[in-house]
Amino acid sequence: MFQNIIDALIDIVLWLPRKLYEWLVDALEGMLDWIPEIQVADVQDVFNSLGGDMLYFLTMMEFDYGLTAIFTALLARFVLRRIPFIG
Incomplete structure (x- = not known):
């Protein structure tokens, strides 16, 4: 039971960096679409x-x-x- 509580806290703490990373990758993908083909x-x-x-x-x-x-x-x-x- 104690391990489940610690795992839940870790998931909560790591949610923000994962979400920021996801947004950053999505933004970079969008910017790469702006580059014309050479x-x-x-x-x-x-x-x-x-x-x-x-x-x-x-x-x-x-x-x-x-x-x-x-x-x-x-x-x-x-x-x-x-x-x-x-x-």
Whole structure:
């Protein structure tokens, strides 16, 4: 009987945060409906439309290696930040 009373009190105390969370999620869903849809271009078409001069520049500057290095560094930073006592 004592456990039932404690469970009822816990339900009463937790009702407000749950209701606030529900309202927040409903509001965010409503706001996301306001955002217009974005037309995404096909990546292959974008690279096919680049001119020869731009492709030459990207090749000389080793764009593929640089992009890989940048994303690898960002991933390593993210992982290291998640380790306790380091990040």
